[in-house]
Amino acid sequence: MLKKEFKGNPIISEILGFGALFILFSLGVRFILLCNIKSIIVGLVIVAIVIFVLSKFINKVLFLDDEISIKFLFGNKKLVKYKDCRSIYKSNDGLIKAPINVIRYKSINDSGKITFVCDDDELRELCDLHFGGHIPKDKTK
Secondary structure (H helix, E strand, C coil): CCCEEEEEHHHHEEEEEHHHHHHHHHHHHHHHHHHCCCHHHHHHEEEEHHHHHHCCCEEEEEEEEEEEEEEECCCCCEEEEEEHHEEEEECCCCCCCEEEEEEEEECCCCCCEEECCCCCHHHHHHHHHHCCCCCHHHCCC
16 A cells, blocks of 8 residues: 655644644633633634634645545544545745645535645655646746
8 A cells, every 4th residue: 555644734834823823722711711701702712713723734644545635633534535636736825935735626525725745756756656747836936
């Protein structure tokens, strides 16, 4: 069984994201500690939003023989078949420039993007194996 594993997000993006979410979480807790019914509701909504965003962080992306396995931060998984992949491209978006590879997919009941980080050589090998040698376009130029 062929298995390639890559990191979901660049480390610098994770650090900045976790920092911002920590600030929002502490703000939500402070609202809850005010002990006013309106502030408790606002605090609970902020904490719920932070937990929801954290659940969408991609931790690892595994390329298996016939599908892509996405492991999220809280341990839940999602499987995407290669036939559902629509496009693959390279991106360099964000506050601090970091090379990110993006796969767009669309299945019968789901669509979205898979982001992962890998070297150009590994990406070329991955594209040769699973995407028919398609070389990803660089969307930053």
